[in-house]
Amino acid sequence: MSCRETESLVGSFRPIPNLQGEFLESPVWDCKRELLFLCDTTKRQVLAANLEQGLQHTWAFEEEVSSLGLCESGRVLVALPRQLVILDPETKLRTLFWADFREANTSKFNDGKVGPD
Numbered sequence: 001m002s003c004r005e006t007e008s009l010v011g012s013f014r015p016i017p018n019l020q021g022e023f024l025e026s027p028v029w030d031c032k033r034e035l036l037f038l039c040d041t042t043k044r045q046v047l048a049a050n051l052e053q054g055l056q057h058t059w060a061f062e063e064e065v066s067s068l069g070l071c072e073s074g075r076v077l078v079a080l081p082r083q084l085v086i087l088d089p090e091t092k093l094r095t096l097f098w099a100d101f102r103e104a105n106t107s108k109f110n111d112g113k114v115g116p117d
Helices: 003-010
Strands: 022-032 034-038 047-049 054-060 067-069 076-079 084-085 094-099
Touching: 022 067, 034 067
Parallel strands: none
Antiparallel strands: 022 034, 034 047, 047 054, 067 076, 076 084, 084 094
16 A cells, blocks of 8 residues: 555544554554554553554653654654663664753653654
């Protein structure tokens, strides 16, 4: 299925097999891999699920994961409470992207919108 063809799926909803979590949020669709990336905030994980087969990959982090963004390269931008990390799903390599968060300790990154639209 091409990226354009996935646009026609809006309105067709069904449960994803074997996908459970405590607090799932920030779903991001990767049309090239045909995977849905999402985070389980309280379990401190990034998950990748195939819509037909369910959970495919899990990556654990030392801090809560609050939101995700898909990069053009296919890597995933991961928001932790006070820093941004780039996750390469193929190699599992994590690279610090930004950690200059100068807000009060009670502040943290939360979900938002990543994209040109």
